[in-house]
Amino acid sequence: MLKTGKAAILNQPNGEFIIDEAELPDPKEGEILVKQEMCGVCGTDVHMYQGHLPGTAFPIVLGHEPVGIIAKLGKGVKVDHTGEPVKEGDRIYVVPGLRCGKCYFCTVLFEPTLCVNSTAYGFRPYSDQPPHFQGGYAEYIYMNHPYSTFLKMHVPPEIAVLLEPLTVGIHQMDMAKLRVGDTAVIQGCGAIGLFTLVAAKEAGAHKTIVVGAPKSRLDLAKEFGADLTINIEEVTDPKERIEMVKSETTLDYGADVVFECTGFPKAVPEGIDMLRRGGSYLVAGHFTDVGDVPLNPFLHFTNKQINLMGVWGDDIGH
Ligand SMILES: [Zn+2]
Ligand SMILES: [Zn+2]
Incomplete structure (x- = not known):
């Protein structure tokens, strides 16, 4: 048999x-x-x-x-x-x-x-x-x-x-063209967020900031080397979170790269507001359609001259 x-x-x-x-x-x-x-x-x-x-x-x-x-x-x-x-x-x-x-x-x-x-x-x-x-x-x-x-x-x-979620982080680094010394913000501290943090550090990010919840996950982010964590359950006002991020960057201009790993549409305008002009914003957390979010083409894109990228999964090369 x-x-x-x-x-x-x-x-x-x-x-x-x-x-x-x-x-x-x-x-x-x-x-x-x-x-x-x-x-x-x-x-x-x-x-x-x-x-x-x-x-x-x-x-x-x-x-x-x-x-x-x-x-x-x-x-x-x-x-x-x-x-x-x-x-x-x-x-x-x-x-x-x-x-x-x-x-x-x-x-x-x-x-x-x-x-x-x-x-x-x-x-x-x-x-x-x-x-x-x-x-x-x-x-x-x-x-x-x-x-x-x-x-x-x-x-x-x-x-x-853990390799598969890690490769999503590596895929993001390929696209972000992170430079040594960059300040990187990771929105979200689930598996994708944490592995994006690991990949960003390996790729040369000088300062890494993880924005998310719960505390236990942010503690893990610190263990993985995050320089700063912002708990969205404690700092509930997005404006305050944006200012906290900016105050950690060169001349308060904003982060060089922000990685969205949350799956929540509202994180997108907030994350773009955390960016410096000319920075890169990567959306990796939306693997399914969870709805729309208002964005301002002048403030979020043209005037800021950002690079906006979507990241779809991973492949063997990552
Ligand atoms: Zn997966
Ligand atoms: Zn094909």
Whole structure:
């Protein structure tokens, strides 16, 4: 008898996770069967659970931050995507994003996160097939999508599992073109905010300011090296928060770069007001549509001559 594995299948938006068992597939040429160790729970999983991510096919196995051990390698799989040799028993990070490498965005523009054929593990890449081993909330992931990529891990699973949110921070640094000595503000202290802080420090930010709540998260931000934290539950007036940030910058001009990692539209005008003229504002916290916010084209954009950038997820290059 073939071995089986379990998966937590979400039956519908706001529905139930049903634990179902299915036969394990035998990986064919180029494919991998991964015995999962851990998978992160992302804010996006919550949005998907609530049915707020358009195009999500149900039933689905959520989870796009998976780490596991190679249970079986299909024929021809010998190295990971940095060229490092792999064998059964090795720990790998399954890169969730699946990019075609052939479309206009992948090839001409070098913007794989915008791939027109993009899908991902944890997002039901094969919506016409059983969902069991296509996401992280299962005992196994069956890496049978032709665009699959993965990296061998040399750290414990509880560290490796943090790689996906970290790569969102790294993607932001790529776009922000942060300069050594910059003052960077990070709005939000969830996983994306904290890893953006880590990435900003690695990229050369001289002063880092994290604006968010609750206190326990801000304490973590301090542990990760934030120079200043502003608790929005204590400093409730956005104007006061803006002044606090500005007073920490060169000649009170404002921050060089502000990273939005909150998912709250109201953070956007506040964050732009924290910027100096000519600064860069990156919006990475909005992975779903949570509504509009009033902005002033003269005050926020033209007169201030800011660089405004959206950041959509991450890719293996990050
Ligand atoms: Zn995520
Ligand atoms: Zn593509």
